[in-house]
Amino acid sequence: MLPELSLQQLKIVFSEREKTVAAIKTFERTRENEIFLSKEVFGSVKSINKQTVNHLKKQLALLDQKIKKLIREDENLFEQQQLLKSIPGIGEVTSVYLLMATKGFTTFANARKFACYSGVAPFEHTSGTSIKGKTRVSHLADKKMKTLLHMVSLTAIKYDPELKEYYTRKKAEGKHTMLDLNNIKCKVVYRIFAVIQRKSNFVNLHKFAA
Template sequence: MKNYRTYIGIDVAKLTLDYCIVKEDPQLEQGQILNTQKSVDKFLKTLKKTGCQMNETLFVFENTGIYSSLLALVLSENSLDYAQVPALEIKRSLGITRGKSDKVDAKEIAHYAKRNTDKIALSTLPELSLQQLKIVFAEREKTVAAIKTFERTKENEMFLTKEVFNSVKAINNQTVKHLKKQLVMLDEKIRTLIREDENLYGQQQLLKSIPGIGDITSVYILMATKGFTAFTSGRKFACYSGVAPFEHSSGTSIKGKTRVSHLADKKMKTLLHMASLTAIKYNPELKDYYNRKKAEGKHTMLVLNNIKCKMVYRIFAVIQRKSNFVNLHKFAA
């Protein structure tokens, strides 16, 4: 890890950025700027004018989604080192604390950066195609949720008189019809974005060669792994997805069952669960495995979680080999 002389912790809010600068000098420098590109650019110029060596400076801030994306973009464009750290990681590193304010949070983030320099992994901005894919997919998720919400209106028909329900029926049908058209357009936009990126398209085809993985699951995997640049192994991605088992024991008295962590990408975990159910139907090898473990008395969810892990390792295997999944089970004697 690079040696830094200056650590800048930033607490990100919708409208403002509170910062704290920690140097070798024990005196802290704190302040607040607007969360706009103009303000961030001015802040970086001020740092340079005051003699701050930008190539020896580390910026650290919480990953707050869309609110921190502008800051990450400006830092990336200026080729500066920065790290977007999960809020929970910073919170748990602080120990027992009392009170909370943006100013205090910025100071704690700066001290966290200085203490954990050797553990912090620098962040990079995803490729433009992945950024576009992410926001279009988010729009798709909202559209799907909206369709489900408006379709629930039909449940009222059996409890209301015809005259009462007809007052909203036509409007509701038009709304659902429009939303479904929007969904088709969003799906086509997602396909177009992937086709335009040769690397993403090739990776998606490899993923879809695995029984159980379809269009939506493959797209989300590409986003979650940033085109397989964010994770170096299947085990790390299994941990991220909440399907990797961990031991729970202490001394001779505590012998807890091995279980998965609740800290996970819940959307990814759900998609892997649905993919495992599909794989059981259409992949003879996993179907035999599922039936064999169930016959041994294993719990259904335990067996399904094992299948999710197997699928994760298959995902990374086809990407690393750059070849489609091959079902060796059919060649078995």
């Protein structure tokens, strides 16, 4: 299991990163006012705003370096991160959050349980004792993880041939877009657990199909 100290360090640094990213977005929104204000009015904050954003971006770079250092110091974590990043759509931030959410893949027995935790596994709803309703995903989910998986799925349908073909086919069948995306999120989760369990990089066999 990921050492508790390492986990706490990774979590607090990642938390600072999240706050820094949010602050950058907040200060960058000030620039949106430039087209509505006179040069004299906007000029009173333009320079200070630019300095603040530049400072925050430097701090963000330092936090990213710290996160990389913490992961490199743990051989198992570093290996797992490389495996995760071999999956199309999964980058630095998502791989780090996956390591934290799973505690180095020690807290979830299988992909299905993690899909439930992430709010991407559908559940059947029933009315009374026998009437089945539509399947829905659980609202008791890690919303950050769900958001990251959503971003991964959007990237995957652009650059991953297998998932792109699946999404295009389902759209042609008239399936609901969000249902299709949720199914892709589930496929991504199963890929995640497959590479970790096999300890080998993801290989898209779809491109070798005749």
